[in-house]
Amino acid sequence: AQKITQTQPGMFVQEKEAVTLDCTYDTSDPSYGLFWYKQPSSGEMIFLIYQGSYDQQNATEGRYSLNFQKARKSANLVISASQLGDSAMYFCAMKNTGFQKLVFGTGTRLLVSP
Amino acid sequence: KAGVTQTPRYLIKTRGQQVTLSCSPISGHRSVSWYQQTPGQGLQFLFEYFSETQRNKGNFPGRFSGRQFSNSRSEMNVSTLELGDSALYLCASSFGGPDTEAFFGQGTRLTVV
Numbered sequence: 001a002q003k004i005t006q007t008q009p010g011m012f013v014q015e016k017e018a019v020t021l022d023c024t025y026d027t028s029d030p031s032y033g034l035f036w037y038k039q040p041s042s043g044e045m046i047f048l049i050y051q052g053s054y055d056q057q058n059a060t061e062g063r064y065s066l067n068f069q070k071a072r073k074s075a076n077l078v079i080s081a082s083q084l085g086d087s088a089m090y091f092c093a094m095k096n097t098g099f100q101k102l103v104f105g106t107g108t109r110l111l112v113s114p
Numbered sequence: 115k116a117g118v119t120q121t122p123r124y125l126i127k128t129r130g131q132q133v134t135l136s137c138s139p140i141s142g143h144r145s146v147s148w149y150q151q152t153p154g155q156g157l158q159f160l161f162e163y164f165s166e167t168q169r170n171k172g173n174f175p176g177r178f179s180g181r182q183f184s185n186s187r188s189e190m191n192v193s194t195l196e197l198g199d200s201a202l203y204l205c206a207s208s209f210g211g212p213d214t215e216a217f218f219g220q221g222t223r224l225t226v227v
Binding site: 043045046047050091099102104106107 | 157206218221
């Protein structure tokens, strides 16, 4: 069975600083995808970044990067130069390749202060 | 390019009633998945439809059902509503192939009283 673990219920960071949100996963399938989503108070889940299990390089999307360590089964999200608008819930998720079911972690609430 | 559209945004229903939620996916996407989000259980997968066929199903009672139309729009129905069905219901669309990202709508917030 797949499982995502996010151990940080809340994180605080000052504007313009970098922050790392932790995510570990467990699966017995060799092929899978890892995702990060942002959920502001409005409720919409905003796709941030994707990493495939066979990708050799860490994924990057603008200020977001995914620190993928396959042997440790971790997929941490790094947000560089935090902005006030980054304050939200962040969810790590995974799915097995070929299936559309996403398994989510419990989320981390990020608060960016001025 | 229009995103995923869910209607209505908010609903208040009484116990025992039924409700239908709608999801219009991104143009070209053939897969639509539904999720329930509650403070206690977090985000849980309900089911996925691809080309009008249910491909995957989560662990929810039969009161939760869905369907997908030929234009890929999907509806989710919950019958005999219970207080515990109060949740944010999120719809996600994707191309449906391997290694494809899922894009979510803004959700429908259902309150059962």
